[in-house]
Amino acid sequence: MLSPAIGAPPHTTRIDDWSRDGRYLILEGSDAKTKFDLWAMPLFGDRKPFPLLTSEFNERWGRLSPDGKWLAYSSDESKRNEIYVTTFPDHAGKWQISTDGGSRSVWSKDGKELYFRRADDKIMAVPVKGGAPFEAGKPEPLFDVRSPGGSDPWFDVSKDGRFLIPVIGQQTSSIPMTVVLNWQTGLKK
Numbered sequence: 001m002l003s004p005a006i007g008a009p010p011h012t013t014r015i016d017d018w019s020r021d022g023r024y025l026i027l028e029g030s031d032a033k034t035k036f037d038l039w040a041m042p043l044f045g046d047r048k049p050f051p052l053l054t055s056e057f058n059e060r061w062g063r064l065s066p067d068g069k070w071l072a073y074s075s076d077e078s079k080r081n082e083i084y085v086t087t088f089p090d091h092a093g094k095w096q097i098s099t100d101g102g103s104r105s106v107w108s109k110d111g112k113e114l115y116f117r118r119a120d121d122k123i124m125a126v127p128v129k130g131g132a133p134f135e136a137g138k139p140e141p142l143f144d145v146r147s148p149g150g151s152d153p154w155f156d157v158s159k160d161g162r163f164l165i166p167v168i169g170q171q172t173s174s175i176p177m178t179v180v181l182n183w184q185t186g187l188k189k
Contacts, residue, residue, distance in 0.1 A: 016062045024089070026052075026062040026071070038062040038073055040089055052091060061104050064088060065111045070130055072097070072105035072114055083116045085134060097126055097136050109159045117155070121145050123163065 016038070017026040027039040027049060036058040041049040053059035057077040064071055071088040074081045083102035085095045097105070101119030108115070114126045114136070123145055127137035145155070145165055155165040180186075 016060075017064050019064050019068045020066055021068060024064070024068070026064060028060055028062065036060045038071070050089075052089070053086070063105050063107060065107050065130060066109060067111055067130065070111075070134065072107065072116075074103045074105065074116075080119065083114070085114070085128070085136065087134075093134065095134050095136055097128075098124070098139060100139075102139075104154060106155060106157055108157055108161070115142075115155075115157060115163075117145065123155070123165075 014028050015025050016028045018024065019026075023043055025041040025043065027041055028036060029039055030036050031054075034054045034056060037054040038052040038059045039049045040052050041047060052062070052071065053073065053075070055075075055077070057075050058081075059073055059075045060081075062071055062073045065088075069088060070085050071091075072083060072085050075084055076082075080101050081103045082096055083098040083105050085097055087093055097114060098116060098118065102116040102124065103119075105114055105116040107113070111130060112128065114128050116124050116126075116139075118124050118139075118141070121144055122141045123143055124139040125142050126139045129135040155163060157163055
């Protein structure tokens with residue numbers, strides 16, 4: 001959680017992303033009136049955060065494209081979470097990416113694909129072209145993912161295209177735990 005002394009918007013809950021050039025943080029904040037919103041905080045000049053997406057809907061999980069020109073996010077404006085892309089930092093257009101629900105978008109490291117988690121726990125891939133105008137292909141399922149404890153986990157994609165996803169391991173036997181009391185007396189002085 002960011003301190004109000006840093007100049008964060010009220011009720012900031014987390015930092016969602018940062019630009020690869022180190023110039024911006026993408027903040028997710030909440031407000032009783034506008035629910036979850038996305039803000040940007042420049043790491044230059046006066047460092048004063050400014051709103052990116054604030055409405056009566058939840059805008060969450062903002063992720064910047066590698067070139068910093070596009071912001072992918074989730075919004076429930078259609079009564080369920082869907083993935084959208086807008087220009088950054090000016091929010092001059094909006095493109096809907098998902099069609100069957102979506103959350104937690106992640107850009108490929110080269111910016112040519114956008115991945116997200118669909119509502120049925122499938123990781124989806126969408127080819128994108130970040131020119132003028134922005135173009136997105138059809139979402140295609142890659143694989144199923146089981147959420148730890150029924151949560152909506154973060155995931156990421158490495159430079160070589162491998163997915164990093166938290167999973168719950170299956171433990172077949174209990175692992176003994178050793179507790180050492182007064183361990184400091186065993187240290188050499």
